[in-house]
Amino acid sequence: MLEEVGIPEPTKDSGCKLVITTRSQDVCRFMGCKIVKVRCLSDDEALTLFINKVERKIVEVPALKDIVKLVVEQCAGVPLAIVAIACCMRGEYDICEWRNAVEDLSKSIQSVKGMETNVLGQLQFSYDRLKSKTVQHCFLYCALYPEDFQIPKEELIDYWIAEELVEERGSIQATYDGGYSILNRLVNNCLLETTDDGRCVKMHDLIRDMALYITSISPLFMVKAGKKLQELPREQEWKENLEKASLMMNDISEIPPNMSPNCQALSTLLLQENIHLKDIPKSFFVRMQGLTILNLSFTNIEKLPDSISHLTNLKALLLQYCEGLKHVPCLAKLACLQNLNLEGT
Structure with missing residues (x-):
């Protein structure tokens, strides 16, 4: 198993040692490791x-x-x-x-x-201790990304603006400054860390676990990002009070015909980087009237279903590098739409 990922089997002759860090003793037992406990601070x-x-x-x-x-x-x-x-x-x-x-x-x-x-x-x-519900929601939003993911700051703030978590000000720059102020507060409170020369932020895996624990209760999120899923979660998993769903960076290739989750409270749906996803049935969005953000970037879809035309609360429709995309239905009813990205289609 180690050789499959390019690590030679450690032996006395090779002088190689492999150190694994984990919070689960079961992992150590499964790997046949000698357990060395790292003690807490005195x-x-x-x-x-x-x-x-x-x-x-x-x-x-x-x-x-x-x-x-x-x-x-x-x-x-x-x-x-x-x-x-x-x-x-x-x-x-x-x-x-x-x-x-x-x-x-x-x-x-x-x-x-x-x-x-x-x-x-x-x-x-x-x-x-953040006390502000708005800042807390901004923090929880970061849990929609996969573990150890470097989240681009501007992308995150774009989502916050669409979700009305950042107050709109007199100019775009002033609004972004408000978003950066919230980011700085989260970094200063050690809930996020800055990476990639200040362009991105990242969640420590334990802090992400804490965020996922909170969002398993209220507000309710469904987060299955980067899990190598080949199928969409069953309709029963799409709860009526679901507010955000992230299925980004998986291997989902199809959405079952006639699937229509009843998720009127759903505001964010992230499906980007499911590169084999080619077709979305018309029924899928019919009962998602509260949808504010829909990200289908880096998928293989060829056309958007007509039901997109009725998502009147949609503020961000992101379709970057859907290289096979040839048809988008009429968007005239989408009076709230602020961000339509068709780059690379």
């Missing part, structure tokens, strides 16, 4: 890391010393949780806020009891 190490991230001045305030230690204890020595929570509390000197933070952190951990040593609960505290 109390002193955890406190030092927290202080470095939150500002030393805060722990020099006598009233805050003990309560800061309580917050660090709740992080259970997990570096990612320590950094994320410290970033949330940076510059906060009010003891009431710190007492409230201890209470909120405890509730977050209890709400996901039994999941991966409560790490998701610790991270959810950072999400809750």
